[in-house]
Amino acid sequence: MLLFGGARNGSAGRDTGQGAVEYLGMVAVAGAVVLAIAGTALGTEVDEEILCQVRRVVGTTVCGPHDTEGAPGPGDTLPPDGAPPGADPFQPAKCLLSSEETKDTVVVQVLFIKISSTEQVKVMQWSDGSVMLERVTSTGGGVTASIGADIPGLKNWGGGASLGGSYVRSSGSGGRWLFDAHDSDDPQKDLEANLADAEQFAEYLKAAHKCRSRPPGARSTELGMICGAAADDKKPDVDPDKAPDVDITKTTTEIAGEVNFGGKYAKDDKKVQSLKDDIAAEIRRNNPKASPKELEEKIKKAQETVIGSAPDTKDMGNGSLQGLSGTMSQDVVVMRAKTGPDAGKITFVYTFEMSGRSGAGDQTGGTRMQQIAVTYDAEAYDRETEEGLPHRPEKLKITTSEESGGGPGVNAGAGVNTGPVTIDVGAGGGRTQTRLHTEVAEITLGEDGDREAVEDWIRGRGGNPAGQGVPSPSALVGPLPPDAGPIDRLLHDKAQITSLDYDVNTDWWNASLGIGFGVSAGSLTAGFKLFGIDVTHEERTQTITGNPAYAGAPSGDGSRPWKPFTNCTGTRPITA
16 A cells, blocks of 8 residues: 655655655554454445545545546646736645644443544634634444454463444534734734634633533523623624634544453452362362372362362453554535635535554554545535536645654553443543644636536546546656646646645543443453443644745646745744
8 A cells, every 4th residue: 555645756646655664554554453343445425426536545445437538638737826926826825834623522322322422623823824713513423343352372361352343424513714804014923913813712612602501490591691791702803794704514434443452350269269179178088099190180070070160260350451543534524615715615625534543651653634625616506506517616625644653642441340241441641743744736727628627537527547546746746647637737737736744742531431241252252332431632733844845837847846835934833
């Protein structure tokens, strides 16, 4: 399995480049765990053709044949739209400097059924001095199960391993707010002022949500009005008619798996041991002339005849450490912009992500992501959908990323057995430091031929080589081969292509409580929870680092040289 293109001088192709060895191994093993549990790739009812293209990047699916009618080419080379006069049209006007994200997840499990609730709040700082605040809440449901087995050689200790898996599909909604009221000739000061507005508005959202979540009761209406007035005092000077600037709906499908290693703990069964001692004493008294070997055989035979295979200890519980976990998730996000630079637009964002983590005490992890975002005029899209007409995309954005690293962390659990029922308590936490490499290819579609080529590509129609999957942005900066498809040529000739690196710090903790039931058959144990609750909190901060670069205009030999991304480096991110 190949990684996304990471080198800035790569040639055209799919998913080329070199990543960290531990990252590649981590993703490969995690993928094997997840696929072993799921037995299938993820599915969706929303634009399967696009998602099929996205998923192909990690080799989890092969799309079927499509129509082979000829699609129009991109035409003559033209610079991207929207560049200021005199500026390099291939350099984007801004970049993401940093983001701070908080994610809280609560999962309730009843028998094999999982019900999840998630809230995500994200603050993004941009190099032009603007700030975005995004809040999304989602709920979902799915199924989960686990199976365990003893490890040979650790039977006396009770050592074993368990394999668990789950499938969850969720949906949610939220909003995105743009803070750019402070707009001067100094983007650094603008960023500071806009960030203060965004943080104040985030506090208002928290307070307003707390008011809406108040339980019903006596004087609830009066108390709700007082709470609402207090929340409004925290609201910055933002026009309510323009908030949120973007409405978001989100659908997520996730398959997760984990491998845990641990053992049982027990206490001596005094009654069984006492009976065995009495049997041994009686055999020795009645066989005074027997050799030690004969006595041992007679004692063992007598004990097995009278007691059977009852152990000397009672199984009281268990302890475990998570050794490996893996997740595959698929997001479909729909964003309708009401104000701001994209007012009146609708954007569909399709994301496929695969991640894994291993180790106890010192954890290592890796993540791969591929994303396609397509923007349309909202009014025209709705009309075309109603009348069954072809859609006309206005923008296309392809994003790939790979992340690897690690840090101290542990996820452990312990249980107490009461017959076939087990009460489990788990907890964990950690802090990881990773490096995130991101590549983006973005194009504004101003010509009918370009729009038709993109629409054919995302739907798997026309002369597009659908079997080759989604192009990696860095693979588009070199001279194209003669058999390059229309999308490769379009992005190579006209797209703004960037390469950015980020330092990422993640703090997380987890706590869980479960009441389970297990059924054993030989060395295998299948179990499920009668009831369980799991709470996870995660704080993630990413900050730009390294040397941001963008690909300049195509040169005479067909390559696009990398250049310093000056629109990205003139403003410094504000850190806590």
